[in-house]
Amino acid sequence: MDFAFDARTEELRAKLLAFMDEYVYPAEAVAEEQRAALASPWDTPAVVEELKAEARRQGLWNLFLPDAEYGAGLTNLQYAPLAEITGRSPHLGPTALNCAAPDTGNMEVLAQFGDDAQKKQWLEPLLAGEIRSAFAMTEPEVASSDATNITTYIERASDGTGDYVITGRKWYISGAMNPDCKIFIVMGKTDPDGTDIRRQQSMVLVPRDTPGVTVKRAMKVFGYEDHSHGGHAEVVFDHARVPVTNLVGEEGGGFAIAQARLGPGRIHHCMRLIGMAERAIELMCRRAVSRQAFGKALAQQGVVHNWIADARVTVEQLRLLVLKTAWLMDTVGNRGAHAEIQAIKIATPRAVVDIIDRAIQLHGAGGVSQDFPLADLYAGARTLMIADGPDEVHQRSLARRELKKYL
Structure with a gap:
């Protein structure tokens, strides 16, 4: 290799x-x-x-x-x-x-x-960095870790126009507070009574300025409003109407599109998490050699040695697992790398949270202050134990895959 x-x-x-x-x-x-x-x-x-x-x-x-x-x-x-x-x-x-x-x-x-028209209107300005966007799936009223639970409805208008009418409430919609966020990709049910629960959902494009769309409030994450990422918002869709041409893909394809979207998203998060861990290790080492306690530098304390060594070993392990997953995605596709994607999504946020936590401890009061990025890094890493599917969902699926070999 x-x-x-x-x-x-x-x-x-x-x-x-x-x-x-x-x-x-x-x-x-x-x-x-x-x-x-x-x-x-x-x-x-x-x-x-x-x-x-x-x-x-x-x-x-x-x-x-x-x-x-x-x-x-x-x-x-x-x-x-x-x-x-x-x-x-x-x-x-x-x-x-x-x-x-x-x-x-x-x-x-x-x-x-x-389709071509959607790419022209929305993809091109996104690629140029001229606008921002949001993905509206998570809802406050249901356990959104199971995407089939969503209750937002996407219904055909009864007036014969063929328009879609969207009704529902979403929250933690990342980026939606940013005024440059011009378009939402909204997941809702077009066939709520369908026999296949994974074919009930569809995705539609909803411009932010559509009547009936209200960005209601910013949702905090561990007390942070996350201004840099455009915040996380609660968004209400009250009979918001869009043309049927705003459908992404096909009716009933929303669940499959969500899974296609989340695979690369999960590995991208894990890639960036390793960088967050490296930043935490760097800050930990700089702090250790610049501070003294009880007559000697923190870098001479045995427990600090353990923290730094364990962090280095952990990061190297995580990086290899992420690189293996990336290689598999390239060679056998996202479906072929499904188990590895789940594994990195379980392992990486959990381990990086621990590394950042040690760095915070080494910084004392400074670690939880705004003068260092550690508290912010911690909030971001800890949130990723929930985002894109909580750890327990991935553990359940991965364990079932492993047990299948013995059944």
């Missing part, structure tokens, strides 16, 4: 590492300062647009899309180390490269399932 990155990956890694050092890390504090002066905290700081322009100039743009017609044409294996690097600055790195969720998944959906 060859563990070396190919020439193109190495070239892009070198450019991206330099881009992060020269532009992204210095912009973290600038973005916070600029946001404080904005009329709305959900507006985009000017430095973010500057980062996007520079990334595009350097060819560091849409790296996530394997389809060369729309993106960089990289394989999952090539993209993995690049996503990891951006994960070290999770609020700015992915956004600067137009590789931030939920836009990445939405662009993949439109590229794979959208």
Whole structure:
């Protein structure tokens, strides 16, 4: 097995590492300062647009899309180390490269399932970084870990127009607070009484300015409003009407599209999580060599040695598992890599939460303050134990797959 990155990956890694050092890390504090002066905290700081322009100039743009017609044409294996690097600055790195969720998944959906008119109207401006988008599936009234539970209805209008009428309530809709979010991909039931519970759902495109669409409030995550990602919103659809041409794919195809969307999304999260862990290890080491307690540097304390060593071993294990999963997705497809995708989704957030937690402990009060990124990293990593399917759902499915060998 060859563990070396190919020439193109190495070239892009070198450019991206330099881009992060020269532009992204210095912009973290600038973005916070600029946001404080904005009329709305959900507006985009000017430095973010500057980062996007520079990334595009350097060819560091849409790296996530394997389809060369729309993106960089990289394989999952090539993209993995690049996503990891951006994960070290999770609020700015992915956004600067137009590789931030939920836009990445939405662009993949439109590229794979959208028709020509939908691609022209929505995919092209998303690829250009001119607008943002949101994916509306999760609902407050049901256990959304089972997507067949959703209760939002997508019904044909009774006036003969053939329009769809959408009624329901969604929450934790990422990016929806950003005024640049112009389009929602909404999952709801077009055939709620259908015998196949995985064919009851469909997806439709709902422009933000559609009458009946209300972005009601921002949802906090561990007290954070997550301004950098455009927040997480509660969104109400009250008889919102869109033409039938806004259907994505076919009626009854919503569940399958969601699964196609979530596979790459899960591995992208895990790639970035490894970068978050690397940032935490770096901060932990810098803190350890710069602080003294009880007459010696923290770096000389045995327990600190254990934390750092365990963190390094864990990250190396996770990286290999993620790279194996990426390779399988490239060679046997997402379905063939299903077990590995589940494995990394279980293992990576859990382990990275522990690493960040140790880094917080080493920083003392500073670790939970706004002066270091650790508390924010912790909130993001811990949330990913729920997002895109909670750990327990993946454990259940993975265990069933394993038990099948013995039944």
